[in-house]
Structure formats: C-alpha cells, structure tokens
Amino acid sequence: MKPTDIHECSYFLQVIDCQYACPAHTPVPEYIRLIAHRDYSSAYMLNWDSNVFPGVLGRICDRPCEPACRRGRAEGEPVAICRLKRLAADFRGDVESLFPRVPDRKNGKRIALIGGGPASLTVARDLAVLGYELELYDNQSRAGGFMRSQVPSFRLPEEVLDTEVGYILNLGIHTRFNQYVTSLKKILGKGYDAVFIGTGAPRGRDLPDLPGREEGDTSITVGIEWLAGVVFGHVKKTGKKVIVLGGGNTAMDCCRTARRLGGEDVRVVVRSPRADMKASQWEIEDAAGEDIPIIDNHVPLEFVVKDGRLVGMRFEKVRACYHDNGKRELMATGEKPIFMECDEVLIAIGQQNAFPWIEQDCGLQFTARGLPVLDELTLQTSLANVFVGGDAAFGPANVITAVAHGHQAAISIDLYCRGKDLHDRPRSKVSPADQQLDFQDWIYDSHVSDERRQPVPHAPRAKSLKDRLLEVELGFDPEVGRVESERCLNCDVQTVFDASLCIECDACVDICPTTCINFIKNGPEDELRQRLSIPARNLQQPLYVSVPLPTGRIMVKDENVCLHCGLCAERCPTAAWRMLKFVCRSAVAGDR
C-alpha cells in the first residue's frame, strides 16, 4: 500500500465517524467536549453554526452519526449524540447575543426562497448575514415546513421549533406566508437575483387501486396529510381501531398520534419484515412502548367496506426472499388472507415529489423520475439562477440533509451573485491542535469511560397518551449528560505517526488496548488487511500506512476501533506518535 497522505484533510475527517456520517459534518466530538465542560452555550453555537436547528435536531434528527459512532463498534452502544445535542439546547444561556450581526447595508441582491422548511431557512440564515435580502414564501401561516406539519408535538414541542425558526426569521427575512406559489414564471418575473426551491416532497403515496379505497374514503387518509391536519387543528380525534400502513418514521408518528387522539387498538401493518423497516429503531421502540403492535410481512389486499362504512382490511401473508443480486422479493406464503378489523386507516407508505407549480416551458428541466435536473455539488438547475435543496432536490430524505443542502445552495447562490465559478468552492477549514500538555499529559480527557449508554427518562405513559402536546422524551439532566458525554472517544483527536522518529520499540503495539497498531511488511491492501494481528475486516474503515521504517517494515494502523486513548503516544519514547486535534469546520457561504 502507498503511505497514507495525512495532509489530505479528508483522511482525518473520515476517521471522525460521526462528523463524516453527518450530512452537515457537524463537529460532534468538539461540541460533546464542550457539554462535558458544561459549556452549553458554546456547544449550542457550534451546532447552530453547522446544523441551524440544534433544539429541533436534538429531538428528531435521523441521527446518521449514531450508527456510525466508533464507540458502537468498540463497545456495543454508540454515544447518545442526539440527546446530548438536545441537552446543549435545553440548558443553553443567552445565545442570541452570540449570533452574527446582519449588516445594516444590504448588498443589493434579492433572493426568493420557495417553501419555508429547513433547507430554505438554512439558505436564509447563511445569506442574511452576508447582506442579502431574502423573501420566503410558504403556503402555511408559519415557517418550519415538515418539521412543523409532520412531526408531532410529543416529539417536538412547538415552542422549540418556533424559537429556532424565529432565530432565523429575526435576521430580517421578509416572509410571505399563506401564499401558495402557483407559478415559477411569476417568481422569475419578479427580478430576483436567484431563486431557491425548497418545497419538499409534499405528496404522500396513496393506494388508489386497492379495492374498497373509494368506498371507504371517509375513513382512509394519507398519513402526512392527516398529521398536518392534527397540527393545524383540523383533525381532533380518531377511530378506536386504527390501522397504520407503512414502516417508516411517518407511520410511527401516525400510530403514536392516533393513540393520543382516542385510538385504543392502534396497529402498524407493514409489508416488509421488521428488520427491513425504514423507521429509526428508537421510534419503533417508542411505538412498541405505547402498546402498538407492529405486524410485519402483511401486504394489503383490500379495504373491507360494509354498508358504506369501513370495517377492516384484508392482508396477504408474505415472506421475504433475498436474491443474490441484493434484490428482495416478497413471496406469498399461500395462507388464507387475514382480516383485521378497523374503523380508520392511515396510509404512511412514502412520499413523492410534486412540482405542479413549475411550468413545463419555463426552462427548468426534470428527470424521468420527476425530479429537477441538478448539479449534485452546486444544486444549480438548468436555469442558472434557480437552485433546489432539501427533499425537493433528490427525493425524501431528512432534516439534516436538507440543512446540508441549504448550506451548499447558499454557497452556490453567493458565488453566483458575485459572478464566480460555482465549482471553485470555499474549502473546509481545518485547525490541527497539538494535544500535548507536558511529557505524558494531554489537553483532552484521554480517559476512556466504562459507562454504558445512559437511558433517557420519559414522561409517564398514562399522562402522555392523554395529551398529544406533552413531550415524551424528557432529555438528559446535566449530570447524566456529563456521564454520557464522557463516553465519547474523541475521535477528532488523531493519532499522527512520524516514521522518521520511530525506533521500532513496539511500545505502541504493546500498549494499544484494541490491537490497532502493527509493524509488518508492506503488501497489497487486501492481503495486508488479513495479515494484521487482528484482521481488518471492516472495509469502510481505512488503514493508516507509514513510509518504510529502518527495518524495512511499515506501520499499519487499522482505524476501525481505535479508542483515541492516546496511550500509543504516551508510551512512545521518541514522540513518533502525536495526538493532534483535528477540528474540521465545513465551508459556509461567504468563506473565501
């Protein structure tokens, strides 16, 4: 293998699993250290800079960081990153004084933002502080998009959302609420310097062809519309027996909301096996905790309507067969169809993009799948001054992805408005910081905690099932949060090896608790991975390879379960190993 180029900043970024997995690349270990030091405001601000909605995301983020967390691989359970983020939000001090100031003199550029969800709001924040005039259009009376209309209050209290949306709108954003934009042409005609489309994936999938759909229509609703109806007060109660179709987070939100609106026998029926469900594990657990059975491997056959009233549904039992090509096929088991009684059905089987307001002849090209043709990096459409982000860009994803798109779109819009090349983008800022305090002491807390993942308290079930506004998860208190934050392995404190100083004494090999370090003969990567003291089978994790040493061997470190405990550096007599904190901040609009 070739020696690892550690000057390429992407190498150490990928070692910080959580940050690397986060679409917005939030510097997770850095803010977790701040939480450990009870500096909640700084932790909040680091998040706010990067992901714009720490309080919201600390509750409802899809948490791509957590399955990526190295602690999960090393010990079994990842750090509760999301809940720590919420802790920072819950206990922050006055952060508004820390926000960047919006310049009094504007730069003369006007940008339209279509849709008031997380992507548009992120663009708004990034550009407002640079002096842009922003006009935000939304068909609702308040901003927030799906964060408001789809996420129930028992997961995300309205005031949390209002506060963080407010932080952005207070930056002098001109809002055009209750305005459904009916024509892109009209918007383009208003002379904006650029237009950002963040209209999400607003259409819930339905089952129009399933027998009985039409006859039972009054008792059958598409999940996201129903959830929005609950939020805006149009839906106040539900039937006693409710079937929720679908296995994603929307299905989980639907069933738990139904439990709060009078549903007594609420069940989720999903086509796929439980293990393949798209919903986050914790959402499934919370639903199960509210007596909601999840019945998998059941494919809907028909809505059963008697005397004009929905009385139940019939399902076919299936089992999943996985083919060698990775494709899954649901095969009927041949058993008799199963009838389940119900008086209401919520269909939460996915969302679709829809752009009925964009005229076909306005010059904006669409793919065969009905999505706008986009440059994946710049998010620019076939119309040079129109940009798309969030669910509207590449189909339904999640809030944090929308935020990441928002940052990229803001960079693109800023470059576009300044007449620059959109592909010549500002780079991430990296500041390596040596962690050596003295001979064998570190600035960071190198001790690896033995604590297991801390559970989070919940509101009493009897109470929360009666009140759909009562938040279920209560969040960590500062002491539990400190314990949890100390579980973080500080993966951003990197082990950096200098072969020219190494005397090959093996001290690092001997001390490494997870047997990461090897001094062996070089070879091709596949073969080298097998030859390590503990073979490096996790191919997602890189090998850190040095130049040849005096004995002709090379140092090979498998990054997979390195605890970043610093013992290699501590036991190194020649400081060939150093611990360097590698804080990487993603570029934002305005960076040069």
Place this chain on the structure above:
Amino acid sequence: MSYERPTIRHPDAKKNSLGYTRKEYEGSISTLCAGCGHDSITHALITACFEMNLEPHRIVKLSGIGCSSKTPAYFLGRSHGFNSVHGRMPSVATGANMANRELVYIGVSGDGDTASIGMGQFAHVVRRNLDMVYVVMNNGCYGLTKGQDSATADRGSKTKKGRPVSLESIDLCEMAIQLGAGFVGRGFSGDKKQVVEMLKAAVAHKGLAFLDIISPCVSFNNVPTSTKSYAWVRAHEEAALPFDFIPCCREITVDYPQGSVLPVTLHDGSVINLYKQDDLMEITSRSAAMDALEQAKTEHRILTGILYLNPEQPDTHALLETVTTPLNTMGREELCPGNAELQRINDAFR
C-alpha cells in the same frame, strides 16, 4: 499520564482454547519509561501464555528487585506472584516449586538482580536445574538508579554518559551453559516473534530454561554506541539457528528436506524443530555452543535464538528424588511422620 488502560478490547480479539482473550493474561498498566524493552518482553510473555492456553491460575511469576522485577505487575494479573528480595528470586522460586511442582514458574530478573547481587543464587538454581523459566531482562545498566553500568555491560560499550565500560562483561548464557542448564536462549526485545516462540519452548521444557533477553533502556542506555541499544542490536543480531516450536497437541506439518531438520522432543511431548544449516552452530553440544558464542563475540555479532538445548537434564525433583505428589496437597501425617521415623532415619546413618 494514564494510570489504567481502557477496558475496551477489539471485538474480534482472538480467543484461545480456554475461551480467554489476551485480556485475561494482562496486568496493570506499566509505569516503566515509555519505550522500555521490558514492556515488549512483558507483552511477549502475555502472548506466549495466551497462545499456549495456560490457565492463569496455574502460573506463578516471581521476581527480585529492579525495573525488570517490577514487570510482573504488568502481566498475568490473575496469576500467583511473589516480588522477592534483591537477587533472591531463585530461592523463593525453589521453595514454591518444592511446595507445588505442578505449576508453571516464570522468574523475571534483571542484569543487576542476576549478574551482581543475585549471582550466587543464579548459579545454584541453574545447577539444581529447577523446573522454571528464568528470564533476564538485560539492559546492561541500572536503570532504576539512573543508568550506572551493570555487570553485563560489554567492555568498550558506551552509555549515554559517554564513558566506555572498563570491566569485562558477564555472559549469562555462557555461564548458564557451563553451569548445566538444559535450555539456554538469547533474545532481543525488539524481535518479539522470536522471543514469543522461545518463551513457549522454554515453558514446555522441563528443568531450568534460561533466557537472556536484551532489552534496551531507553532512558539511559539507548545511544548507538551502546551494545544494548535498539540500533546496535538490530545491526549486529544474528539468529543462531532457525527453529520452530510445535506444542504437543498440534500435528507436525512442517515439511523440510530430509536431514536438515533436527527434531528435539521435550518432556511434555512438544517438539522443537531445529533447522540445521552448514555454517550455523550446533546447539545440542555444550562445547560447540560455547565456541559459537565466543566466536560471535570476537566478531561483534550477537547470536540470538535457542543457543543450547538438552531436554534430558534431570530437574531438581529428579535429582532430589522427591515424591511426585505436590507437597502442598499432603497432610501433616505424611509430611511430619513423627519422632520415631526421625529416629529410624538417624539410626540408618550411624
């Protein structure tokens, strides 16, 4: 500074036939200087015991005084141990071995502990051929008292202070061979693979297995002019004879040309395969071994590996004709047969 190692280990860490991972053979974190060769030997001991599937509670580790003698705190944390008086490890080992001959005894000593204050004890434990592994972590200096030359420092070698050693050095391997040890080897802490294999063979050997392991002192004796430095040893080390250790339970599959392999069977059925090469030493002959060591010394080469091997040497218990039952399992009646029996024995000498 860290006072403990994290408890998390690699999830794919290998298990031995007892179902243990290496963790069950580790001790507490080392407090020796960073980069000390002793830590490497400690690690090799852990590896050897782990790979030989030894039950930790069947092992006894013993030591004297010095940096080397601190190391039993850093390995086999679940085994028996005795940190004895300076240079007196062999006496304690002998006593323990007399009480229970069924355990594995690993004595750890240093060049000061063995070649100076403990020289007498060393000589006699070798002569008695006590069934134990005797490891000397040899750094040629007194590291614990700031690096004065020890008795194994080679004449002319220069430590960090820069003054050449004026006295003749003691070659502990030559002494051990001369005093009748049945297993004598020399290793280098920087060549862990060889040290591990040699330790395994030493554990399997019945009788005293003496291992002199050169272990650079990074703080006081790791300058290139020192013959006990990483650089010097790496440049002058030479394997005396390639060998394989094959534990008794494993099938012998190594296929070498006829005549080139000399298999030596140990008491427990393990085999050491010695790969003969024309120009290399013959290690089953005492005089040839001594010659080879002397020859290498004049040529500034360090011979490593097993230097002398004779598994037929009777051990202390055989020499003293002790009972096969461990004494600690016997009752008072058997151990103290009473005055009448004493009288009978005394009368037999009259």
